[in-house]
Amino acid sequence: MISQVLEALRRGSDAGDACWRRSERTTIAFESGRLKSAGVVEESGLNVRVVKGARVGVAGTTATDAPPADVVSRALASAALGEPLAIEFPSATTFPSVSTESAPAKAASVGVLADIGRGLVERLSRPDAQINVTVEREVAETTIGNTVGGQGSYRATGVSVSADIARVTESDVLMVYDHYVGVGLPEAADLDAIVDSIKTRLGLALTVVPASSGSLPVVFSPMGLSAILLPLEEALSGKTLIQGISPLQGKVGEPVFAEGLSIADDPTLPGRAASYPFDDEGVPAARLPLVERGVPRNFVHDLETAARLGGAQRSTGHGHRGVFGKPRLSYSNFIVGSAPSSRHPWSLGGGLLEGIKDGLLVDDLIGVGQGNVIGGAFSHPVALAYRIQNGKITGRVKDAAVAGNVYDLLKKIGGWGDDGRWVGTRWSPSLLLEGVSVAGR
Amino acid sequence: MRDRLESALRASRADYTEIRVERTWATGVSFRGRRLETATASEDVGGCVRVLSKGRGWGVAAFTSLGQLPAMIERAQELSRAIVLDEPIRLAEVTPQKAEALLDLDGDVRGVSLADKTKLIQAYNGEMLSVSGDITDTIANYHDEVTEYWFVNSEGTSLHELRPEVTLSGTAIARKNGTIEKALESIGLRKGWNSVHDFAAGFKQAGERAAKLLRAPTVRGGHYPVILDPEMAGVFIHEAFGHLSEADFVYENPQAREMMTLGRRFGRKVLTVGDNGAAPGLRGTMPFDDEGVPTQDSVLIKEGELVGRLHSRETAARMGERPTGNARALSFRHPPIVRMTNTYIGNGEGTFADLIRDVKLGVYACSAFGGQTMLESFSFTAAYGHMIRDGQVAELVKDVVLAGNLFQTLDSIERIAGDFRWNQIGGGCGKAGQAYLPVTEGAPHVRIEDALVGGEVE
Numbered sequence: 001m002i003s004q005v006l007e008a009l010r011r012g013s014d015a016g017d018a019c020w021r022r023s024e025r026t027t028i029a030f031e032s033g034r035l036k037s038a039g040v041v042e043e044s045g046l047n048v049r050v051v052k053g054a055r056v057g058v059a060g061t062t063a064t065d066a067p068p069a070d071v072v073s074r075a076l077a078s079a080a081l082g083e084p085l086a087i088e089f090p091s092a093t094t095f096p097s098v099s100t101e102s103a104p105a106k107a108a109s110v111g112v113l114a115d116i117g118r119g120l121v122e123r124l125s126r127p128d129a130q131i132n133v134t135v136e137r138e139v140a141e142t143t144i145g146n147t148v149g150g151q152g153s154y155r156a157t158g159v160s161v162s163a164d165i166a167r168v169t170e171s172d173v174l175m176v177y178d179h180y181v182g183v184g185l186p187e188a189a190d191l192d193a194i195v196d197s198i199k200t201r202l203g204l205a206l207t208v209v210p211a212s213s214g215s216l217p218v219v220f221s222p223m224g225l226s227a228i229l230l231p232l233e234e235a236l237s238g239k240t241l242i243q244g245i246s247p248l249q250g251k252v253g254e255p256v257f258a259e260g261l262s263i264a265d266d267p268t269l270p271g272r273a274a275s276y277p278f279d280d281e282g283v284p285a286a287r288l289p290l291v292e293r294g295v296p297r298n299f300v301h302d303l304e305t306a307a308r309l310g311g312a313q314r315s316t317g318h319g320h321r322g323v324f325g326k327p328r329l330s331y332s333n334f335i336v337g338s339a340p341s342s343r344h345p346w347s348l349g350g351g352l353l354e355g356i357k358d359g360l361l362v363d364d365l366i367g368v369g370q371g372n373v374i375g376g377a378f379s380h381p382v383a384l385a386y387r388i389q390n391g392k393i394t395g396r397v398k399d400a401a402v403a404g405n406v407y408d409l410l411k412k413i414g415g416w417g418d419d420g421r422w423v424g425t426r427w428s429p430s431l432l433l434e435g436v437s438v439a440g441r
Numbered sequence: 442m443r444d445r446l447e448s449a450l451r452a453s454r455a456d457y458t459e460i461r462v463e464r465t466w467a468t469g470v471s472f473r474g475r476r477l478e479t480a481t482a483s484e485d486v487g488g489c490v491r492v493l494s495k496g497r498g499w500g501v502a503a504f505t506s507l508g509q510l511p512a513m514i515e516r517a518q519e520l521s522r523a524i525v526l527d528e529p530i531r532l533a534e535v536t537p538q539k540a541e542a543l544l545d546l547d548g549d550v551r552g553v554s555l556a557d558k559t560k561l562i563q564a565y566n567g568e569m570l571s572v573s574g575d576i577t578d579t580i581a582n583y584h585d586e587v588t589e590y591w592f593v594n595s596e597g598t599s600l601h602e603l604r605p606e607v608t609l610s611g612t613a614i615a616r617k618n619g620t621i622e623k624a625l626e627s628i629g630l631r632k633g634w635n636s637v638h639d640f641a642a643g644f645k646q647a648g649e650r651a652a653k654l655l656r657a658p659t660v661r662g663g664h665y666p667v668i669l670d671p672e673m674a675g676v677f678i679h680e681a682f683g684h685l686s687e688a689d690f691v692y693e694n695p696q697a698r699e700m701m702t703l704g705r706r707f708g709r710k711v712l713t714v715g716d717n718g719a720a721p722g723l724r725g726t727m728p729f730d731d732e733g734v735p736t737q738d739s740v741l742i743k744e745g746e747l748v749g750r751l752h753s754r755e756t757a758a759r760m761g762e763r764p765t766g767n768a769r770a771l772s773f774r775h776p777p778i779v780r781m782t783n784t785y786i787g788n789g790e791g792t793f794a795d796l797i798r799d800v801k802l803g804v805y806a807c808s809a810f811g812g813q814t815m816l817e818s819f820s821f822t823a824a825y826g827h828m829i830r831d832g833q834v835a836e837l838v839k840d841v842v843l844a845g846n847l848f849q850t851l852d853s854i855e856r857i858a859g860d861f862r863w864n865q866i867g868g869g870c871g872k873a874g875q876a877y878l879p880v881t882e883g884a885p886h887v888r889i890e891d892a893l894v895g896g897e898v899e
Binding site for chain 1: 464467469473476477478479480481482483484485486487498499500501502503504505506507508509513516517519520521523524526530554555556559693694696697774776813815
C-alpha cells in the first residue's frame with residue numbers, strides 16, 4: 001500500500017510522506033452488570049502529506065480500494081492552498097527496540113475478554129448500585145514511509161479494562177471509577193487493584209461530611225491531578241509555543257517550579273499502551289525530559305512545529321496521525337514525579353495525609369479543560385473528594401469547589417505520595433499542595 | 442450496492458441482521474488568526490453489521506474494507522453467539538420500509554473547489570479580524586460533507602439515502618490589559634453550498650461582541666427573573682431535559698424509571714416539549730433513523746405533563762412503548778443508540794417585548810457557550826447577557842452562568858413567547874463515546890420566574 005503511494009508522491013510532488021494504519025478493536029460491555037453486546041471495529045486508513053512548491057498539503061482516506069493516485073491528488077489540491085513551510089522529512093535510520101505487542105493479548109478470544117469483565121462485575125456488584133464494565137482489546141499495525149527513504153513498521157496491542165459503579169439515592173449521586181491500560185492482558189494483581197481502589201473509595205464516600213472553606217492543604221490523587229497537569233501539558237507543547245501563548249516561553253533553564261517537580265515524556269517504556277519505536281512521522285522515539293527539578297528543559301515538537309520554530313529545533317518524535325487531517329502533537333507516556341517503579345501497596349492519599357489537620361483529598365473534578373487553561377487558573381466543583389481531619393479521611397465532601405493557579409501552587413510542593421500509578425498513559429503519585437482555595441457551600 | 446447488501450443478508454443465519462454502509466466525502470478548512478491551518482478533503486467508507494439471535498446478545502462488526510462484508514457478517518454472528526442471555530432482547534415491531542430518500546443537496550459541495558471554500562471562510566474570518574485591534578486572535582472553520590447511505594435488514598427494509606451537511610464556525614478572541622473575552626458564531630445546516638453565503642454579518646457581530654465584552658461588567662450574582670433567548674432555551678431543553686427522555690437512560694434503571702414516570706408533572710400549562718427528526722432542512726433531520734424506522738414528531742411534555750420519551754426498537758419493546766425513530770449512530774464505526782434529533786420547546790404567544798414588559802430587574806441570557814448536567818443538577822453558561830431594567834433591555838453583562846435543579850427550573854417557566862425559531866448552530870451532541878452527532882434545537886423566548894444566576898455575589 002505505502003510503496004504505491006510513495007511512488008505516486010515521487011511522480012507528482014517535491015516530497016511527501018504517508019502513514020498507514022490497520023487496527024481491530026474488540027469491545028465487550030457490561031451495562032448495569034449485564035453483558036448484552038460484543039463488537040469489533042476493523043479499520044484501515046491512509047494519511048498522506050505532500051510538499052509541492054514549498055507548500056504542504058494533506059489528505060486522508062479509508063477508501064483503501066481506491067487507487068492511491070486519488071488521495072495524492074487531493075493532497076496536492078490541499079497543498080495548492082497551503083502556507084509555505086520548510087518541512088524536513090527524516091531519512092532512513094534505525095529505531096529503538098520498544099516492546100509494543102503481547103501475544104496473549106492478541107490471541108485472547110471474546111470469551112477470555114468477557115471473563116475478565118464478568119469477574120469484575122461479580123466482585124464489585126452491590127445491591128444498592130449499578131455497575132458498568134468495559135473490556136477493550138486493540139490490535140494494530142502502523143507503517144510509515146517518506147520520499148527521502150525513511151520507513152518503518154510495527155505492530156502493537158492494547159488492552160483497557162474500566163469499571164464504574166453508580167449509587168443513586170433520592171438526594172445523592174455517587175460515582176466511582178477506575179481502570180487498567182496496558183499492552184498485555186491485565187494480571188490478577190491489576191484486577192485486584194481496580195477492585196481495591198473502587199471498594200475503598202466507595203466505602204469512604206458513603207459518609208457525607210461538610211467541607212471546610214479557606215486556603216487549605218489539598219492532596220490530589222493520581223486521578224485527581226488532571227486539573228493541575230493540563231495547563232502544563234498545554235504550556236509544554238510546541239504548538240502553544242509557536243502561537244506565542246505558552247507561559248513557559250523563554251523560561252527554559254530557569255527555575256519556574258519547586259525542585260520537587262520533574263516531568264518527562266517517554267515513548268520507549270516497554271509494555272505501555274502509548275509506547276512506540278517511532279512516531280507517525282517516522283521520527284525515532286526517545287525519552288524527553290520536559291521539566292527537571294523545577295526547571296523547564298524541552299517542549300514536545302512534531303515536524304511542523306519544529307520547522308515553524310526554526311533554528312536548531314528538531315522534532316522530538318511526538319507527531320500523531322489519524323486518518324484525516326494533518327499530524328498533531330501528542331504526548332506518549334507522560335511521567336510525573338519520580339520514575340515509574342514496581343507496584344506499591346495501594347493506599348488512598350499515598351501516605352500524605354498524616355500531617356494534615358484539616359484539608360481535602362481530590363479524586364475527581366467537574367469541567368476540567370473548560371475555562372482559561374493556558375493561563376494556569378483552575379476553578380472546579382468536586383465530583384469526588386474527601387475531607388481529611390487529623391491525618392485521616394472522615395468522609396466525602398459534596399458541593400465544594402477548588403480553585404487556584406498552578407504556576408503559583410507548584411512553586412511549593414508539600415510532598416509526593418508513595419502511590420505512583422498509571423492513569424491512562426500518565427504516571428504519577430499523589431501530590432500535596434498547600435494553600436489551595438477551597439469553597440464549601 | 443443494495444443488491445449486493447441484500448444478497449449478503451441472505452447468507453446470515455441470525456434471527457435478525459442489518460447492514461449499514463456509508464460513503465462520506467468531506468472537506469474542511471480552518472484558519473487560526475490570519476494563518477490557514479489546513480484545507481483538506483477526505484473520503485471515509487465503511488459498513489456496520491449488527492445481528493441478534495434468540496437468547497443471544499448483539500453482535501456488532503464495523504469495517505472499512507467493504508470487500509470483507511461476508512466475513513464481517515460471520516464475525517458478528519460469532520460475537521452474538523458468545524453472549525448468552527437469560528432475559529432475551531426483543532425488538533419492537535415496525536413496518537418494513539423501502540425508500541430512495543435523497544435529501545436536496547442544495548448546491549452539491551462536491552462540485553465546489555477547495556479554493557472557493559477557503560475564500561469563503563477566509564472572508565468570514567476577515568469580518569471578525571477587521572472589527573478592531575482588540576481582536577487579537579480568531580479561529581474560523583468550514584466543514585462540509587455528503588454521505589451516501591445504504592441500510593438493509595432481514596425484515597425487508599431497504600433504504601438508500603443522500604445526506605448533505607455543512608457547518609461554519611468562528612471564535613473571536615479579544616484581549617486588552619490582561620482581560621480575555623471570546624464570542625462565537627456558528628452555523629450548522631443539513632444543506633449545501635447554496636446556503637452558506639449570507640453569514641458575514643454574524644461573524645462581524647461575533648467580533649464586535651468579543652470587543653464589547655472586554656468592557657462589560659460581570660453580572661451580579663443572585664436570584665432573578667431570567668429570559669432565555671431561543672438559542673439558550675433550546676440548548677437548555679436539550680441538555681437538561683432531553684437526555685433524561687432518552688429511554689436508554691431509564692429502561693434498565695429502576696430509580697430513573699420512577700423519576701421519569703409518564704404523567705408526572707414537569708412544568709406549567711404553557712410548557713410543551715418535543716423532538717422532531719422529520720422537520721425539514723435542520724441539522725438533526727433524517728427521513729429514517731439508523732434502524733430504518735421513520736423519524737417523527739414526538740411530543741415529550743404536553744402542557745406541563747410528561748407524555749412520551751425517545752426510543753430505539755430495543756428500548757421500546759422493553760418498555761412496552763412505540764419506537765420513535767431515535768436510534769442513531771455517529772457513523773458506521775458505531776451501533777445505533779437512542780439520540781435526540783431536533784429538540785424543541787413549543788410556541789407560546791405574544792412578543793419578546795410582552796415577555797419583559799413587567800420585569801423590573803431581570804437577566805436576559807443569550808446564546809449558549811455550553812453546560813454540564815449531572816442528572817437533575819445543571820450549570821449553563823450563556824455567551825453573553827443583558828440586564829433587564831423596568832421592562833427594557835439594558836446594559837451588556839458577562840459571565841452569565843445559570844445553575845440549579847432541573848425540576849424546579851422547568852416548573853418555574855411561567856411565560857413563553859410566540860416567536861419560535863429553530864437554531865441553526867453547528868456543534869452537536871456527545872453521548873457514550875459518539876461525539877459529535879448533528880442535532881439542533883428550537884424554542885421561542887422563555888421566561889423563568891426565578892433562577893439563580895452565578896457571578897460575584899456581594
